Amino acid sequence: MNSSYKCLKERLAEIIFGTETKAGKIFDVILVIVILSNSFLVVIESVDSIRHEYELILITLGWFFIAIFTIEYLLRVWVVDNKQSYILSFYGIIDLLAILPVYLGLFIPQLRFLVVIRILRLLRLFSILKMGRYISESSHLLLALKASRPKITVFLLTISFIILIMGSLMYIIEGPENGFVSIPESMYWAVVTVSTVGYGDISPQTPIGKLFSGLLMIVGYGIIAVPTGIISHELAQTSKRNTKICNSCHGRTYYEDDKFCSKCGKMLNH
Incomplete structure (x- = not known):
């Protein structure tokens, strides 16, 4: 049982954090598509005519993306060895900020406007597309x-x-x-x-x-x-x-x- 649990955890860690394997590349491609789709949804939600006409569809899609991001965040926390290091890291904070305002908005309605913060997930593309090496040139x-x-x-x-x-x-x-x-x-x-x-x-x-x-x-x-x-x-x-x-x-x-x-x-x- 412990062996299966450990194998599953290592396999998920390899898929989520590794990019050399086929499964890891597929995971990254899917995540890029989801992040871009979520960002597009945030943008069109700001248009009154579209929001009023397709309100139910937009809300459904919004929660769909939030569910994916929540599952992804929890999986990252679970499979990583140093959990505190990931949670307090730049991308860990970005991943959390993408979902936290949505859940807080359920209890504090005044915070609902903060759901647009989930567009910050675009910053995760720097990690997925390995763009960090270009950031070093900014020095x-x-x-x-x-x-x-x-x-x-x-x-x-x-x-x-x-x-x-x-x-x-x-x-x-x-x-x-x-x-x-x-x-x-x-x-x-x-x-x-x-x-x-x-x-x-x-x-x-x-x-x-x-x-x-x-x-x-x-x-x-x-x-x-x-x-x-x-x-x-x-x-x-x-x-x-x-x-x-x-x-x-x-x-x-x-x-x-x-x-x-x-x-x-x-x-x-x-």
Whole structure:
């Protein structure tokens, strides 16, 4: 009995957490389909016309997916050796958050709107599709952002001053009669204008106001390129700092943990 129980547990663990076996691959494919279908269901449930017309079907499908996720979560907890490690892990918390609000909503109706959190199950795709190895490359971007922090800080402060000054000027020039009812409201207009979005809900009517607006738009186009240039430069510098040069062919490799040259295959010196 104990032997059968142990074999079943090991077999399920191999299927759920392993991807090399045929059964494991089938499990992953089914789970991907279920996660994507659940996410699509969450999206269309937010459309009033669809929700009212197909309410029963949507509710049934929703509980179907919740049942699958619940069974999957309980199985993962059961078969894993270190249960606490899985439960408190990133994906363990995501798996729990995908189902917990639904059950809490049965007792606390105010929490029913949290059922949309089950769309977080999409994050499980990073694990299933083995996308974690690409996340490690984000370290270069994080280093570039950290290195460019002083420049970005000065840039943001400058933009803040421009928005404050332009908002105050437009409040004086245009006034409440043209929609600039306060300095914060005018600053909102300045943010929208300098970002070149231009919602059009507030717009200057006087010639001087239009002149300042045009100047701010031109400044906005120049502003867009500044942070991009700063981060791009630091990203290039970060890549260079992590570059290894092969002594044999003098080629470059851009991965810190590379042991062999990507061009000639010779071992790299550390």
